[in-house]
Amino acid sequence: MTDPNWLDRVLELDVGPVAHGGHCVARLDGRVVFVRHALPGERVRAVVTEDRHGGFCRADAVSVLRASPDRVPAPCVWARAGGCGGCDFQHASPPAQRSLKADVLAEQLRRLGGVERSVEVEELPGGALGWRRRLRLAVGADGRAGLRAHRSHEVIPIADCSLAPAGLLPPVLDRHWPPGDEVAVELDADGVAHAGPDAGPVVHRAAGREWRLSPGAFWQVHPELADTLCAVVGEWSALPAGGRAWDLYGGAGVLASVLADRVGPTGAVLVVESDRAAVRSGREALADLPCVHWRPGRVERILPALLAAGRPDVVVADPPRKGLGRAVVDAIVSAGPDRLVYVACDPAALARDVGLLAARGYRLADLRAFDAFPMTHHFESVALFTPDS
Known part of the structure; x- marks a missing residue:
């Protein structure tokens, strides 16, 4: 092909590994093609939907010439080329979807975090359909x-x-x-x-x-995820009675309630949250827990005051998709907690922060992942970090 612009061309592609974002990687004539509606090992015909002027391009598989054994009929008619953008993997069996997500997490950790780590993406109860509340x-x-x-x-x-x-x-x-x-x-x-x-x-x-x-306020979309995260965070925090915890990006205080149960009335849980409506709801829901203290505002702005108030035993962080970033990682490490429990909804942001934390003396001690978004490329991870001994 001599024309560098492949937009609307139909290509025959041998599909390679899955990549972060709900597509797989194929290569043709020295170019990378990110292909949706395909699976690793397949040969497909795909129409190019976006061309980066000679760089990578994006394509949708429109016919399958050699199918993966993991391919299944999509349960929704809109889960196809030119259809809805909400689902990425309806054409893969649910176990295959979880395997693809595990591959993505391992690849991101290796490439961005410098860590060789494999993990099972665990199924949540309820099945692959009808879960999104x-x-x-x-x-x-x-x-x-x-x-x-x-x-x-x-x-x-x-x-x-x-x-x-x-x-x-x-x-x-x-x-x-x-x-x-x-x-x-x-x-x-x-x-x-x-x-x-x-x-x-x-x-x-x-x-x-x-x-x-309030309607539209943040809550986990999968009905089983909140309790699942509470169980893992509560266990990994290992907080003693009378201990001190920070709950960063704490929302309405779901995880703070678990931390408060562990530290008891003589301990302290400091919740930082920028959404004032979430803070109001959290204060109402946790009114019987005087050890929970609220710090409304952006984490980046509140952290200096927290640092001046004393060292936490544990920091729990559930940041938005962009992750923690260098400034927040630096502040957490400066506080010197015994443990950091990090809830992540984006594997690339988590992997980047794994690298930042490792460079500052905090190693990835444990990791779990949950398929909280079946049929899509998204999943939830929980990582435990401890100081290098």
Whole structure:
């Protein structure tokens, strides 16, 4: 091929390993092609959807010439080339999906963190469909809500979503919404559906407690993840009675409630959270735990005051997708905790921070990962760091 612009070309590709982002890597004529809707080892025909002017390009597999034994029929008609961008792996069996995610985590740790580590991505109860209790829909120019196409602002006019609980979406999709708006849809712990900004308080439960949150406020989308994270964080914190913990990016205090149970009334748990609504909900839910103290604001701005207040035994951090970053890592290491328990939703950010922490004397002591987002390329990890002896 002499033309460096391959946009809209159909290519025959031998598909290589999975990569972070929901695609696999293929190579042709010295160029890298990131292919969606394919699996490692397959041979496919793929149409190029994006070309970086002679660099890498992106493509969607449109036919499979040699199929992987892990390939299965996608349960949703929109999980295809030109369809919804929400799911990446509906064409792979659930065990294969978890294996692909484990490969991604190991590759990111090796390449960005300098660590050779393999880990099983563990299945959560409930199956691969019907698990997603929270969704954000886009509204098209016609006022109908739907899901966006992959890497596009186009709104797909879906009739339902196989990841959502049965019956949650159809009433929302039948309504007319302001064009260009977004609609948060949520099924709470009492089975009540909430949609739009005027919905009432959303009830969630975890760690034996109840939270009442504003519609659209952050909560884990998989119903089993909050309690799973509480169990791991509680165990790995190893906090003594009377101990001191920081809970960074603490949300409404779900993990703080577990830490507070461990330190007891003579200990202290300092929660840092920038979302004022989450802080209000957390204060209400944890009003019976006087050892929990709230520090509203951005972690980067609050950390200097925490450093001046004394050394924590344990730091728990659940940052957004971008991870901790150099400045926050430096501050945590300066505090000198015995343990850092790091909850991560992005393997690349986690792997980068693994490298930053290792350079400052904190090693990766343990690691678990959970398939909290079946059918997509996302998953949740929990990492334990301890000082080098």
